[in-house]
Amino acid sequence: MARMSRELRILIVDDDALVRGGLSMMLDGVHGISVVGEAADGDEVTAAADTHAPDVVLMDLCMKRVDGIAATRKLRARPRAPEVVVLTTFDSDENILHALRAGAGGFLLKDTPPPEIVDAVRKVAAGDPILSPRITRRLMDRAATQSGAYERARAALESLSAREHEVVQAVAEGRANAEIATRLYMSVPTVKAHVSSILTKLDLDNRTQIALLAHDAGLA
Template sequence: MIRVVVVDDEALVRSGFKLILGAADDIEVVATTQGAEAVDTVRRERPDVVLLDIRMPDVDGLTVLRQLRALPVPPVVAMLTTFDADEYILTALRTGAAGFLLKDTEPEQLAHLVRTLAAGGVVLSPKASRAIWQNHPGAAAADDVEAGRVRLLTEREREVLVLIAEGLSNADIGARIHLSAGTVKDHVSAILTKLRVSSRVQAALLAQRAGLLDQAPRSGSER
């Protein structure tokens, strides 16, 4: 059972997410709360996944994210936002968020995205990710540098990177391209080193900016 905590300042959002996710047999929303109570709630409930509002009036969502990431056993955290070009998202992803969800995500997709997060995958909207970087100062120069790093990857590493960006966990990647979990882990480590990034989320963003997902055949992992 995947344990989830929803943190949002709007009661309607909290109740809506709880209702939608509660309909899934393998997901339990163990608590919903507002920002000021988030860290204590997570310590008490020990969820696998936290869906965290990025903008709250009583406390900054980025501050809560940092506090959650500092816990001895931090949960997987995905940010909730209303705006697909929210300038805070990039900071959140660099701080350790495993992705972000728009609050108007289709109900039938929500449980799938939570499962992806719980399995170690990342959840990113390609359209929103492009919008974030287009609004980020220095994005064009960064793209040139990072595109050069992508070219250092082997063909197999590029294949693995695309699957990371599609949200697949190491186990799912291994099943998809017939590799052992250990081999996939080695590829992921090599990819992070060559791209000079510290997380799967950062690697996924780079893959999107480099256009690798546009070049690759769709694998059925549509979000």
């Protein structure tokens, strides 16, 4: 909530200077959003994050020295890490799954309309996962059919309480905290507490990974 009470600070990571310039121009013109820095390769990300303290990193995947997946994994392993939204032209199943499992909170294609990119930045900053609609079903189908994924996911979910299982189900359906609170007859702070507990118990980074695990387990 603290992030949403001030301007969102954005770091753009892409090896194409024209892409960085276009995204910076587009986002800097939006009320409540400020582009605070740019990086041209994945090996520059952690230093740029230290310098600029972004709330959200827009991350390209294919870069010459360190790719976006490795950069996301390294960044998200740090304390108080910013959220990451992958923005790429490469939408293979492997790229999507690797990026999300590395800790990205969103995955968008570069032909996504600017208003949807802005909406995604705001939602991911607020803790809501975002995927390009046309890849969501394909991703979930792939995740559910990976070898051994069902058994591993079911075993992991056994550590949760019955109430936490209900929250996992709702998260997998893409419901926001307010919707979950209404559906399960609890307060929004209680929902947030359950989500935090689920992330800790399952050793996950964000709600997107909860949704992936739920789909692996056949809950959605």
